[in-house]
Each structure stands twice: as structure tokens, then as C-alpha cells.
Amino acid sequence: MENKVALVTSATKGIGLACALKLAENGARVAMGARRLRAAQEICDRSRAKGYEMFPVFFDALERESYGSMVGAAVKQAGRIDILVNNFGTGRPAEDLDLVNGSEEAFFEILELNLGSVYRISRLVVPHMLEQGGGSIVNISSIGGMIPDVTRIGYGVSKAAINNITQQIAMQYARNNIRCNAVLPGLTGTDAAMKNMPDSFIRSFLSHVPLNRIGTPEDVANAVLFLSSDDASYITGHILDVAGGYGIGTPQYAGLARRAGSDV
DSSP states (O other): OTTOEEEEESOSSHHHHHHHHHHHHTTOEEEEEESOHHHHHHHHHHHHTTTOEEEEEEOOTTOTHHHHHHHHHHHHHHSOOSEEEEOOOOOOTTTOOSTTTSOHHHHHHHHHHHHHHHHHHHHHHHHHHHHHTOEEEEEEOOGGGTSOOSSOHHHHHHHHHHHHHHHHHHHHHGGGTEEEEEEEEOSBOOHHHHHHSOHHHHHHHHTTOTTOSOBOHHHHHHHHHHHHSGGGTTOOSOEEEESTTTTSSOTTHHHHHHHTTOOO
16 A cells, blocks of 8 residues: 555545555555544544554535545645545435335435445546556445345445446446455444444344354455455456355355354
8 A cells, every 4th residue: 555545435434434544554645535524633643643644635425516626635635546435325214215115305315425426436536547547446335235125225226336336437447457346344333333223133134144243344444455455456346245244145044043053
């Protein structure tokens, strides 16, 4: 990561913060796209003592004009963008239900924000990567973009679309040395996730995770670091799930494991 500049969106909490810190720890200069600039600046100030180079740039997914100003501010301060981590994502689980009972307005707003942010920010960053001779984009998707659910149809469709646009970008700009990959977290122990999921749901979900634990933001950040780095220079268009094996086995896994005496 030395001499590389990374831009991470929604970087003050959870997976975004873990990615920003991981990239900075490994030598990248990191622009933290954040709505809460004071919080981002405090993180940057604390990180300076560890030798990390980080600086805040304003980003609010609800303010489309901030997309361009964020990219412009990052380039102005650091001179280039070598790595883009499209981390922003949102959901509305109280309204985003099944096809008939969910809110149509919520469905399209989720698509607009989740897919729209990846599309628009990548569209702004790629010209800089073309000019400098290459770069790496990592989109944070979700295991929900690969495995259908009985609810949250808008969230799942938006993440499936992110998987596709990842491969579209990879194909269209591979000849320009621009790589694009996606990381798909499973159940991840961010504060936001843990506060919004009852214990009964977590237990049920974990019964289908062969590694039998909740993922950490650092698990996701490690995958982002690899895909961002030159160690992954021959990898593009890859959809990498970081989900503890969720969804890879028989649907009867949880029941079979219990009968076999597992502590699942």
C-alpha cells in the first residue's frame, strides 16, 4: 500500500472504519468519506500517533453533489486515487419486506442509494485511474446479493446489482489496468447490526454458518486489503463472500449438525 491513495466511503464506523484503518496500517494514505466530519477528524488525529496517514472528506449519500466534491477533495489533497472502496450501504428492514407487502417507495430508494452510489462514485473515480494508469475498486456488497431471502427484497436486489456492476466495470476497464472486485459480508458484528437483530435471529442465522461465529469488520477489511493490493494484481471481476461458509452446503445443514452433536 505504500505510495497508494485510498478513498473509503462511510468510513467512520463498522466495516468502513475497519477498511480505512487496515489500508492505512499497511501504508496507504486514506481519504475517509464521511458525513460526520468531526468524528472522522478525531479518528484521523488518533491514528496519526500510529503513523497512519488519514484525512476526512465530506460525503453524504443523500446529497448527490457531495459525491463529486468528495472525489475532488481527495484528489486535490492527495493528488490521485489508487483504491476506491465503495462501502456505503443502507437498508430499511421495517418497510423493505416481500414483493407484495413491502414498500415500493423503499424498494426504489434502496436501489437508488446502494446501486446509485457505487455507479456514480465509480464513474467519477475511474477517469482519474485512467489518467494515472490503473487502480483498484472494491465494492462492499452482501451475501444477501447471492442468496434470496423471504424479506428485504430491495436490499437483496440492490446488492445483486452491485455484484453485476462490479463485473461490468471489471470487463470494461481491465485493458486499462483498472481492477474491480466485490466483497460480500455475511452476518458481521457491527454495532448497527447487533443493535437491530434479536438474539433469536442471530442464533438461527448462525445455525447455518459452518464456521459457527459472527464475522468481524476486520474479517471484511482483510479481504478488502488483499483485493486492493498488488498481491491481487491478476484478480478482477471476482465476487468474494466473507460469510463463514453461509449458503455453500445443504439446506439441512443446521439440523444435521445438531443431530451429530455439534454445538451449532
